[in-house]
Amino acid sequence: MSELTEDSVRADVRAWLEANWNPELGLVEWRNKLADSGWGVPGWPKEWYGLDLPAGLVPVVDEEFARIGAIGVAKAGIRTLAAATILAHGTDLHKEKYLRRILTGEDTWCQLFSEPGSGSDVAGAVTRAEMQGNKWIVNGQKVWTTSAHHAHWGLLLARTDWDQTKHKGLSYFIIDMHQPGVNVQPLKQMNGHASFNQVFLTDAVVEPEFLVANVGDGWAVTTTTLMHERRGADGLRTWAMGSDRKGRAYDEERAEIATTMEPYKWYPQRAGRVDLILERAKETGRFGDPVVRQEIARLLIMSKAAEWTARRARAAAQQGKPQGPEGSLGKLVASHVARAAARVHTQLSGADALLSGSDSPMNGVIAEILVSVPATSIAGGTDEIQRNIISERVLKMPKEPSIDTTKPFRDVPRNTVS
Amino acid sequence: MKFSFSSEQEEFRTSLRRFLAERSPTKEVRRLMETDAGFEPAAWRKLNTELGLTAVRIPEAYGGQGFGFGELGIVLEEMGRAVLCAPFFSTAVLATGAILNAGTENEKQALLPGIAAGDTIATLAWVEDPAHWDAAATRMTATPSGGTWKLDGHKSYVLDGHTADLIVVLARAPGTSGGAGLSLFTVKGDAKGLERRNLKVMDPTRKLARLDFKGVDATLLGEAGAAAAPFARTMVEASVCLANEMAGVAERLREDALAYAQMRMQFGRPIASFQSMKHKHADMLVDVELAKSAAYYAAAALDEGDEDIVAVASLAKAAASEAALQTAVHAIQIHGGIGFTWDNDTHLWFKRAKSSEVLLGDAHHHREQMMQHWAA
Numbered sequence: 165m166s167e168l169t170e171d172s173v174r175a176d177v178r179a180w181l182e183a184n185w186n187p188e189l190g191l192v193e194w195r196n197k198l199a200d201s202g203w204g205v206p207g208w209p210k211e212w213y214g215l216d217l218p219a220g221l222v223p224v225v226d227e228e229f230a231r232i233g234a235i236g237v238a239k240a241g242i243r244t245l246a247a248a249t250i251l252a253h254g255t256d257l258h259k260e261k262y263l264r265r266i267l268t269g270e271d272t273w274c275q276l277f278s279e280p281g282s283g284s285d286v287a288g289a290v291t292r293a294e295m296q297g298n299k300w301i302v303n304g305q306k307v308w309t310t311s312a313h314h315a316h317w318g319l320l321l322a323r324t325d326w327d328q329t330k331h332k333g334l335s336y337f338i339i340d341m342h343q344p345g346v347n348v349q350p351l352k353q354m355n356g357h358a359s360f361n362q363v364f365l366t367d368a369v370v371e372p373e374f375l376v377a378n379v380g381d382g383w384a385v386t387t388t389t390l391m392h393e394r395r396g397a398d399g400l401r402t403w404a405m406g407s408d409r410k411g412r413a414y415d416e417e418r419a420e421i422a423t424t425m426e427p428y429k430w431y432p433q434r435a436g437r438v439d440l441i442l443e444r445a446k447e448t449g450r451f452g453d454p455v456v457r458q459e460i461a462r463l464l465i466m467s468k469a470a471e472w473t474a475r476r477a478r479a480a481a482q483q484g485k486p487q488g489p490e491g492s493l494g495k496l497v498a499s500h501v502a503r504a505a506a507r508v509h510t511q512l513s514g515a516d517a518l519l520s521g522s523d524s525p526m527n528g529v530i531a532e533i534l535v536s537v538p539a540t541s542i543a544g545g546t547d548e549i550q551r552n553i554i555s556e557r558v559l560k561m562p563k564e565p566s567i568d569t570t571k572p573f574r575d576v577p578r579n580t581v582s
Numbered sequence: 583m584k585f586s587f588s589s590e591q592e593e594f595r596t597s598l599r600r601f602l603a604e605r606s607p608t609k610e611v612r613r614l615m616e617t618d619a620g621f622e623p624a625a626w627r628k629l630n631t632e633l634g635l636t637a638v639r640i641p642e643a644y645g646g647q648g649f650g651f652g653e654l655g656i657v658l659e660e661m662g663r664a665v666l667c668a669p670f671f672s673t674a675v676l677a678t679g680a681i682l683n684a685g686t687e688n689e690k691q692a693l694l695p696g697i698a699a700g701d702t703i704a705t706l707a708w709v710e711d712p713a714h715w716d717a718a719a720t721r722m723t724a725t726p727s728g729g730t731w732k733l734d735g736h737k738s739y740v741l742d743g744h745t746a747d748l749i750v751v752l753a754r755a756p757g758t759s760g761g762a763g764l765s766l767f768t769v770k771g772d773a774k775g776l777e778r779r780n781l782k783v784m785d786p787t788r789k790l791a792r793l794d795f796k797g798v799d800a801t802l803l804g805e806a807g808a809a810a811a812p813f814a815r816t817m818v819e820a821s822v823c824l825a826n827e828m829a830g831v832a833e834r835l836r837e838d839a840l841a842y843a844q845m846r847m848q849f850g851r852p853i854a855s856f857q858s859m860k861h862k863h864a865d866m867l868v869d870v871e872l873a874k875s876a877a878y879y880a881a882a883a884l885d886e887g888d889e890d891i892v893a894v895a896s897l898a899k900a901a902a903s904e905a906a907l908q909t910a911v912h913a914i915q916i917h918g919g920i921g922f923t924w925d926n927d928t929h930l931w932f933k934r935a936k937s938s939e940v941l942l943g944d945a946h947h948h949r950e951q952m953m954q955h956w957a958a
Contacts, residue, residue: 458946461950461952475583478585490871552864554864561855
């Protein structure tokens, strides 16, 4: 191939889309074309559905897709994390079996990491995988499992050696979710929704070839998955939006998004809905109250400064500068904003904050904010863990002395919850 | 809107930081803050001439360098880091702003080159007792008198008011009120009938004066009776500049507190290894970075003519007021007993944070300003 430039890539993708994009194609049929051509994931290796395009040129392809409204490969959900992990650590068999169906959206994935006894301390997992005969037999319980109720495959972290230290006794597997040993139960949250699941694993089976990397490498592989999750690759941080265009592929994409996003309808509310504050202040007649105005201003200042901090981080990244401290604060700041917004919404609503559902303002949206915001400072790493990460990685402060990483995991005190 | 600094701006910041660290170590700050003037004219002139600091934001047509608020913000942030004892905010932000916003072409030609060259120390006098930061509270009167004007009344909280060569004064026509009838004037520091008194200040790195005017000869700056708008614009610019200075104050406090926590041993460990310290430092980083983002955004908004600039300026000042003071409170606490001593340097920045919190209006004042201009 001749020298790649922004212009040459733009011309190539434009020509390919002109020749191939057709909104009347079936969604899977179209995405198979994307996988075959490499334009669906141009940053991926050529041998696995990509074009080896340098990361800096990938946005050019995205822009061209967006310009004509062409649908991309399936991106929402855990499947993106699965793909990144398999690309980094999987065997050719794994890549062959899973990657194409991830891109077409035919397969859904879930992540079996958290357990009732290990939340922030994911490496303290006690779900056990034991080799019996020539198969891995898995027993234990996983929790907060997004999409487990309709997932085909799970990314499983399990303990394979109790005599090793905590991080070295873990292994990473791909498990078939459609088998008798896997029992998925919805987990009802304090806001009444059930967006996550508990997964009970009872003598569930994993064939030996679906171990990822080596026995004992589970933590390293998990780190890869989590790193992509923190980068927001799970597609859930941003609300997936269907197009309102006409055509079979658009119809099918809308249906896919509706299914994927249904359990997460409340996600905008957990962020506090700062966007509703001024409207509510006027609607409730509290706008003239100087105390309320101060609280609103505090919230707007924090929210704007948070937005501009994120823009600073993005600008630095685009210029190829090393990440400054501003790039590590978003998660913690989002918690502050959400809590402040819930406080102001309560202040604005007065007695109406006692109500919920259709009796509550905005047909329940306000009530849902008040009981959903607590999730923000817990999900995806608690505020306390965020502060540890910021102080240790950004500010280079010393780690707490640890008592759980040097002795055999068997001897480490842990929760007795089954 | 611009969200990053150019490599030229970064280089400017780096060399300025090095320069100020050399010229304004805390030993020098402590020496100057004990003097009545708060700075040494000869040393300040030398520093200013070498770096062209007061010229940064003055257009080239008036002997300046013609940079924008992005660059001026960098200068102020670095001066805040160094708690530099110099008549910079009074001269290069307040007086320069008032002259640029209100002055006629001839007046700018006459007044600005001296400031740009570092020969003129200037300030802006607008607040009176009891202190209000807005122009409408002005009571000082200006009466026409044979082609010139006479000022009667008083001004207080005037930055470097007792040392300035040139004082820009806000006054009103007798019998007017509110925003009407306001004019700006220039007065010489040694004018007859002007009595200047150095006020005792909480923050000795920022000197304030009370000025009493008895029939003082004054020269009109700009159009008579039309000062409300250019004065308001000057306050908006000053708020943005102060927010940038406070970002530097806050970051220095945070960094020094972190360095101390890394070094201080208790219970056989550096105190930085305790989670209570780590979490406090993470929170301080959030406060400081958010305040920096707001200050940088506001400076860029001034340069780019953002129509929301009044609200954005107040946003930045409110954010900086809270962040700098909160960081100062944490910094003293992290230092423990030693942090409460005169010998430890933390109080120099604590006091600068405290005086900046109040100067030009506190966070409550600016939150209300922001709401009036943004969310009306």
